[in-house]
Structures are given as C-alpha cells and as structure tokens.
Amino acid sequence: MNRSATHVVTEFILLGFPGCWKIQIFLFSWFLVVYVLTLLGNGAIICAVRCDPRLHTPMYFLLGNFAFLEICYVSSTVPNMLANILSKTKAISFSGCFLQFYFFFSLGTTECLFLAVMAYDRYLAICRPLHYPAIMTGRLCGMLVSFCWLIGFLGYPIPIFFISQLPFCGPNIIDHFLCDMDPLMALSCAPAPITEFIFYTQSSLVLFFTIMYILRSYTLLLRAVFRVPSAAGQQKAFSTCGSHLVVVSLFYGTVMVMYVSPTYGIPTLMQKILTLIYSVITPLFNPLIYSLRNKDMKLALRNVLFGMRISQNS
Numbered sequence: 287m288n289r290s291a292t293h294v295v296t297e298f299i300l301l302g303f304p305g306c307w308k309i310q311i312f313l314f315s316w317f318l319v320v321y322v323l324t325l326l327g328n329g330a331i332i333c334a335v336r337c338d339p340r341l342h343t344p345m346y347f348l349l350g351n352f353a354f355l356e357i358c359y360v361s362s363t364v365p366n367m368l369a370n371i372l373s374k375t376k377a378i379s380f381s382g383c384f385l386q387f388y389f390f391f392s393l394g395t396t397e398c399l400f401l402a403v404m405a406y407d408r409y410l411a412i413c414r415p416l417h418y419p420a421i422m423t424g425r426l427c428g429m430l431v432s433f434c435w436l437i438g439f440l441g442y443p444i445p446i447f448f449i450s451q452l453p454f455c456g457p458n459i460i461d462h463f464l465c466d467m468d469p470l471m472a473l474s475c476a477p478a479p480i481t482e483f484i485f486y487t488q489s490s491l492v493l494f495f496t497i498m499y500i501l502r503s504y505t506l507l508l509r510a511v512f513r514v515p516s517a518a519g520q521q522k523a524f525s526t527c528g529s530h531l532v533v534v535s536l537f538y539g540t541v542m543v544m545y546v547s548p549t550y551g552i553p554t555l556m557q558k559i560l561t562l563i564y565s566v567i568t569p570l571f572n573p574l575i576y577s578l579r580n581k582d583m584k585l586a587l588r589n590v591l592f593g594m595r596i597s598q599n600s
Contacts, residue, residue, distance in 0.1 A: 295454035297377045302463040314371045321364045327573030328353035334586035344422040351431050356569035359393040367463045383465040384450045396438030402496040403430045405503040413510045445485045529575045540564040
C-alpha cells in the first residue's frame with residue numbers, strides 16, 4: 287500500500303485514566319509525588335555508590351547502574367503522562383508516540399537483562415565465594431553492563447520501524463496512558479501478522495530466558511544458603527537475595543501477564559494498572575527494597591545525606 291496516501295494520522299490521543307477534573311488533579315499529584323520520590327531514591331543510591339569507597343564492589347556497581355536505569359525507565363512514561371493529564375487535547379505526535387514506544391520497550395528489555403546479571407552476581411558471591419573476586423572483576427562488570435544496554439537498545443529499532451510504517455488511517459484514540467503494542471496494532475488499517483509475531487516472539491524470548499536463568503540461579507543459591515552452618519550467614523544471604531527476589535517477582539509477574547499471556551480478556555483499566563505496577567511502582571520500591579535491608583547501603587545513604595546537610599550549613 288502507498289503509505290503517503292493512506293497514512294493521514296499525524297498524532298494520537300492518549301485517553302489515560304478516566305475521571306472528572308478532581309480525580310485528574312488527584313492522579314496528577316499522586317504521580318508527581320511518585321516520580322519525585324523515584325528520582326530522589328534512585329539518585330541517592332547512585333550518589334551513595336559513587337561517593338562511598340566501601341560500595342566500590344561489583345554488587346553495588348551493578349546496583350548503581352540499575353538505579354540509573356530505573357530513573358530512565360520511569361522518565362520514559364511519567365513526564366508525558368503528567369503533561370497529558372493537564373492537557374485538554376491529550377495529544378501526542380506520531381513520532382513522539384513511536385519514540386516513547388521504542389524507549390519504553392528498550393529500557394524494559396535492559397531491565398530484564400540487568401536482573402539476570404544481578405542474579406548471576408549473587409550466585410557467584412554465595413555459591414562460589416572463593417572464585418568470586420577473580421571472576422567478577424571490574425572489567426567483566428563493565429562488559430556485562432554494556433551488554434545489557436546494547437542488547438536492550440539494538441533489539442527493537444527494526445520491528446518498531448516496520449510498525450511505524452503501517453498505514454494509520456484513523457481513528458487515532460489510544461485507551462492507555464502510553465503508546466503500547468496492542469493499542470497501536472489495533473489502530474492500524476492493515477494487518478501485519480508477521481511483524482506482530484516477530485515483535486511478540488522477541489519480547490517473549492527475552493522474558494523467558496532471563497526469568498529461567500534468574501530462577502535457576504536462585505535455586506542453586508538457595509541450596510547453597512541452606513548448607514551454610516551459621517544462622518547469621520544464612521540470614522545475611524537471605525536478606526540480600528530476598529530483596530532481589532521481591533523486585534523480580536513484582537516486575538516479571540506483571541510484565542508476563544501483559545506480554546506473554548493473552549490480554550484480550552483483561553479489562554482496559556486492569557491493563558493500565560498492571561502497566562503502572564511494572565513501569566512506575568517497581569522503580570519507586572527498588573530503593574526501599576535494596577537499601578532498607580542492607581546495612582552497608584543504609585550507612586552510605588546516611589553519610590551522603592549527612593554530608594549534604596553539612597555542606598548546606600557551612
């Protein structure tokens with residue numbers, strides 16, 4: 287089909303969450319508070335890892351990078367969502383919609399890979415402690431982090447480009463707060479089963495292989511923990527691994543409902559709530575989950591905050 291002749295849609299309308307003006311103001315205030323707290327929490331982790339020499343270890347290097355990823359991930363959706371709530375037209379440009387679509391999925395894929403790398407780090411630290419310093423070097427950490435970012439951002443340009451070339455003749459209303467795969471495909475005037483199949487197969491493979499690797503790593507890790515003779519050693523291992531498992535459960539549980547299981551039977555409002563959990567709520571909870579149960583991180587955060595107060599008073 288001639289794209290120039292059929293593609294008349296120049297913008298999309300993101301309906302967001304329904305409700306009267308008072309509800310919209312409440313949602314705006316709530317999302318703004320969540321966004322600011324997410325930036326502050328993850329930013330504090332980055333500062334603590336960077337400023338405290340005791341945290342210059344592979345685990346905290348990965349955690350600092352993961353906190354930066356969470357800031358990027360939540361920033362790919364929430365600022366536009368806040369502007370959309372206050373907007374009367376609730377419009378997003380065609381290019382802006384697909385740019386958000388690309389960054390949202392690329393950062394989500396990067397997060398899956400990061401969680402797998404962090405599981406590998408914990409597996410080595412607990413199951414092979416004597417070999418851990420020799421294996422998990424700074425060079426390897428840098429390579430793993432670079433691998434996560436590169437694979438995450440190089441995997442989706444071609445599929446999303448082909449989706450953007452589909453004819454969108456109207457209507458242009460998306461009943462969501464972001465540009466997602468299902469709503470966009472529903473607005474296309476021509477079916478694209480091959481493109482849709484490739485996209486969902488790629489997303490499913492990333493989810494499947496990373497979650498299987500994470501589950502395998504933690505299965506081996508838990509077996510090793512139960513062999514630790516001291517109760518204090520077991521408690522420390524459970525404290526570290528338990529926080530990782532909470533993050534994995536929150537993120538993967540909601541993502542797999544949205545992108546692996548069929549969504550046609552899920553109400554639209556429930557799809558929005560599930561998307562909120564893994565794209566907005568999880569980045570907010572990560573600093574709490576990783577810091578409140580970690581003595582070194584809590585001490586480093588106190589030092590960072592205390593240092594800021596001293597510099598302000600001087």
